[in-house]
Amino acid sequence: MTTNAQSKLAARYGAHDIAPLDAWNETLDQLLDHRSVRSFTDQPLPEGTLETLVAAAQSASTSSNLQVWSVVAVQDAGRKKRLSELAGNQAYIHQAPLFLVWLADLSRVSRIAEQQGVELEALPYLESLLLGTIDAALAAQNAVVALESLGLGSVYIGGIRNDIEGVARELGLPAQVYPVFGLCVGYPSTERPAKVKPRLPQQAVLHHETYTTAGEEQVLSEYDARLGAFYQREGMKASGWSEQVVSRLRNVSSLHGREALLGELARMGFGLR
Amino acid sequence: MTTNAQSKLAARYGAHDIAPLDAWNETLDQLLDHRSVRSFTDQPLPEGTLETLVAAAQSASTSSNLQVWSVVAVQDAGRKKRLSELAGNQAYIHQAPLFLVWLADLSRVSRIAEQQGVELEALPYLESLLLGTIDAALAAQNAVVALESLGLGSVYIGGIRNDIEGVARELGLPAQVYPVFGLCVGYPSTERPAKVKPRLPQQAVLHHETYTTAGEEQVLSEYDARLGAFYQREGMKASGWSEQVVSRLRNVSSLHGREALLGELARMGFGLR
Numbered sequence: 001m002t003t004n005a006q007s008k009l010a011a012r013y014g015a016h017d018i019a020p021l022d023a024w025n026e027t028l029d030q031l032l033d034h035r036s037v038r039s040f041t042d043q044p045l046p047e048g049t050l051e052t053l054v055a056a057a058q059s060a061s062t063s064s065n066l067q068v069w070s071v072v073a074v075q076d077a078g079r080k081k082r083l084s085e086l087a088g089n090q091a092y093i094h095q096a097p098l099f100l101v102w103l104a105d106l107s108r109v110s111r112i113a114e115q116q117g118v119e120l121e122a123l124p125y126l127e128s129l130l131l132g133t134i135d136a137a138l139a140a141q142n143a144v145v146a147l148e149s150l151g152l153g154s155v156y157i158g159g160i161r162n163d164i165e166g167v168a169r170e171l172g173l174p175a176q177v178y179p180v181f182g183l184c185v186g187y188p189s190t191e192r193p194a195k196v197k198p199r200l201p202q203q204a205v206l207h208h209e210t211y212t213t214a215g216e217e218q219v220l221s222e223y224d225a226r227l228g229a230f231y232q233r234e235g236m237k238a239s240g241w242s243e244q245v246v247s248r249l250r251n252v253s254s255l256h257g258r259e260a261l262l263g264e265l266a267r268m269g270f271g272l273r
Numbered sequence: 274m275t276t277n278a279q280s281k282l283a284a285r286y287g288a289h290d291i292a293p294l295d296a297w298n299e300t301l302d303q304l305l306d307h308r309s310v311r312s313f314t315d316q317p318l319p320e321g322t323l324e325t326l327v328a329a330a331q332s333a334s335t336s337s338n339l340q341v342w343s344v345v346a347v348q349d350a351g352r353k354k355r356l357s358e359l360a361g362n363q364a365y366i367h368q369a370p371l372f373l374v375w376l377a378d379l380s381r382v383s384r385i386a387e388q389q390g391v392e393l394e395a396l397p398y399l400e401s402l403l404l405g406t407i408d409a410a411l412a413a414q415n416a417v418v419a420l421e422s423l424g425l426g427s428v429y430i431g432g433i434r435n436d437i438e439g440v441a442r443e444l445g446l447p448a449q450v451y452p453v454f455g456l457c458v459g460y461p462s463t464e465r466p467a468k469v470k471p472r473l474p475q476q477a478v479l480h481h482e483t484y485t486t487a488g489e490e491q492v493l494s495e496y497d498a499r500l501g502a503f504y505q506r507e508g509m510k511a512s513g514w515s516e517q518v519v520s521r522l523r524n525v526s527s528l529h530g531r532e533a534l535l536g537e538l539a540r541m542g543f544g545l546r
Contacts, residue, residue, distance in 0.1 A: 149300035
């Protein structure tokens with residue numbers, strides 16, 4: 001097991017940074033091995049797969065058991081195509097047999113309160129947006145672990161936030177529900193296998209007791225080199241991470257509509273105080 | 274495997290709702306078996322555990338590889354105690370050998386841009402808060418799956434948002450960083466074993482093609498009964514879910530300070546446009 005663990009850790013960091021644990025196991029293998037899949041075969045999912053992924057998702061923690069999330073499973077070709085257009089024309093959205101739209105959902109608790117004739121004073125706050133967003137993210141990540149254990153692959157689609165009102169119309173979402181992200185699910189195509197992408201050295205993200213930026217410049221320039229080397233091995237344009245990050249966040253135009261989220265959420269019934 | 278799968282699914286829903294997949298596996302067993310652990314032994318974590326959990330966390334997806342999250346590992350008894358007080362006096366925070374504070378971290382990309390003399394125009398938007406929050410949540414959930422595979426237990430601490438400025442002072446957080454939640458990590462005490470809590474029936478959270486509330490009232494009243502029965506079996510006060518949800522969100526006082534998040538985040542350097 002240890003050799004395998006070493007190779008998984010080396011791929012994840014693009015370097016031999018970390019010694020594997022004695023108690024290493026297959027679940028850790030699988031987690032370390034994650035890669036986003038953007039090319040799927042047309043093999044359909046076995047019956048019951050969706051329900052299994054949702055059971056895994058519902059097994060994640062949820063703040064105070066409020067369960068303020070929902071998910072829409074989209075399999076209809078026309079709807080996948082329209083969602084793909086709303087989310088920046090990513091071809092894999094309609095290629096994948098299953099497209100899951102994960103929702104922060106405060107409408108269910110609101111309907112319950114309405115039936116009881118009670119006002120939920122704690123709801124119209126930014127905190128509720130975070131509650132729903134976090135609940136949805138924890139659930140979705142459990143589904144990702146589950147689907148990878150079944151040999152499936154996936155990719156998150158943040159582009160679903162480019163036009164949340166458009167997505168809400170397409171999916172018939174009630175007020176106080178917003179689509180947090182999408183997730184394409186299917187069998188990975190073997191023609192264009194995805195690779196494990198090296199992440200930042202642990203020193204950059206893991207702090208002990210208090211936050212520190214000591215030594216950060218050197219760690220980041222090391223990562224720039226590692227990521228550049230990874231892209232070169234893959235035959236892609238070899239730019240470092242620092243360059244990518246800055247070019248990604250430099251202009252508002254890169255938000256592709258997400259600069260309007262605040263106003264859209266307000267119109268969709270979120271209090272956001 | 275199938276008998277086991279059936280019992281896991283029955284525990285998760287408090288009923289025999291869902292037929293297990295033929296391809297059921299041990300990862301699904303583990304995911305379904307999740308429960309929040311609020312009582313820990315004093316057994317220390319094996320060396321290298323923290324680094325393994327962070328490697329699993331970093332293996333989760335991150336929007337555009339921006340990696341806008343960080344984590345502070347707290348093991349100092351005094352600091353755990355002070356954080357426990359800031360987060361609503363939950364004893365398990367200082368009982369657990371390891372307390373992880375997960376951060377949405379836009380400061381790292383900001384430091385890079387500053388060094389390059391570039392302004393990140395796309396940063397001061399609500400979208401950035403969501404990016405960091407989602408990145409942190411996906412990472413943390415991977416860590417939870419990893420730690421459970423190692424026989425450890427954990428509980429998320431949303432109370433860390435009760436006073437994010439206080440937590441930021443305690444951890445020395447720079448501007449544009451906020452604590453999303455905490456996570457207590459340790460070996461579960463066998464004296465008070467946690468139980469799997471039944472979740473909403475799938476019909477309540479899983480929608481096909483479009484969102485629907487048809488049949489919701491009946492599904493929710495079924496869940497009220499199932500959850501009530503669970504609490505009764507556990508010798509706890511047996512109230513249904515609808516009642517709990519409404520009583521949890523009825524008054525602003527239940528937010529314990531989180532009603533001030535918007536202003537606090539603004540003071541902490543988040544743009545939130």
